[in-house]
Amino acid sequence: MNNGNVDEQLRNLQARYQNALTKWNRLDAKKNLLEEQLSQKIAELDSYFETVDTYEKARVLLQQSAEFAREQAKQQIETLVTNALQYVFGPLFSFQIELDEHGNKPIAEFYVVSEYEGIKVKTRPQDSRGGGVVDIVTLALRVAIIETIHPRKTGPLLLDEPGKHVSGDYVYSLYEFLKSLSTMFNRQIIMITHNYHLAQSGDLAYEVSIRDGVSEVTKIDSA
Numbered sequence: 168m169n170n171g172n173v174d175e176q177l178r179n180l181q182a183r184y185q186n187a188l189t190k191w192n193r194l195d196a197k198k199n200l201l202e203e204q205l206s207q208k209i210a211e212l213d214s215y216f217e218t219v220d221t222y223e224k225a226r227v228l229l230q231q232s233a234e235f236a237r238e239q240a241k242q243q244i245e246t247l248v249t250n251a252l253q254y255v256f257g258p259l260f261s262f263q264i265e266l267d268e269h270g271n272k273p274i275a276e277f278y279v280v281s282e283y284e285g286i287k288v289k290t291r292p293q294d295s296r297g298g299g300v301v302d303i304v305t306l307a308l309r310v311a312i313i314e315t316i317h318p319r320k321t322g323p324l325l326l327d328e329p330g331k332h333v334s335g336d337y338v339y340s341l342y343e344f345l346k347s348l349s350t351m352f353n354r355q356i357i358m359i360t361h362n363y364h365l366a367q368s369g370d371l372a373y374e375v376s377i378r379d380g381v382s383e384v385t386k387i388d389s390a
Contacts, residue, residue: 218305221312222277225244225277225308225311228312229241229244237266243311244264244308244311245262245264248307248311249262251303252300252303254340254344254347255333255340255341256299256300256337259281259283260279260280260300261279262277262278263277263279263289264278265278276291277291278290279295279300279304292304299330299333299334302331303330306326306329314352322354323354323356323357324355324356325357327359328358328359328360329341329345329358331360331362338364338365339364341365342365343368345368346368367387367388372388373385373386373387374387
């Protein structure tokens with residue numbers, strides 16, 4: 168075998184290697200993208216199940232109450248959730264619970280009523296103005312459940328990413344609402360959030376970052 172053939176084979180091997188490397192890089196990038204999309208979908212699914220679980224707990228609370236107590240609980244929950252929606256999104260929003268009977272079993276359905284140019288529109292929370300409304304309704308329902316059940320549960324409110332779908336225009340109103348909840352029900356609020364402006368609303372705020380696999384905790388200025 169002469170040197171010319173050896174050189175040609177070497178060039179062919181190098182070309183095949185380069186093509187294989189390019190293909191591998193392309194497939195690896197595609198794999199990373201798919202893994203990222205999968206993580207996002209799993210997070211969305213977890214959020215959906217969390218919201219459904221909150222709705223079901225509120226329904227059970229209403230179903231298990233006696234008729235008079237049920238009406239009182241209904242009014243208390245409607246008032247609290249309506250106040251939450253109006254605090255964050257303005258006075259044209261309200262929350263309604265419709266009770267019905269199916270097989271001698273009370274059924275509760277939840278609706279958000281909004282007004283646009285004098286016309287009132289009633290929709291389910293998940294169909295009203297995107298995820299921000301769902302976040303506020305879910306948050307207010309959780310508080311309503313805690314404050315309505317007897318005996319009353321004590322302790323702080325633990326919130327994980329409250330209002331994570333609420334747009335930046337309403338973040339200030341959201342943390343003002345959280346402060347009002349703390350004052351109204353005399354409860355400490357402990358929350359985890361990626362929203363820096365929301366974090367600054369706390370009396371104490373800490374930022375946790377990871378560098379070279381080591382967590383660092385830094386106190387940040389609060390509002």
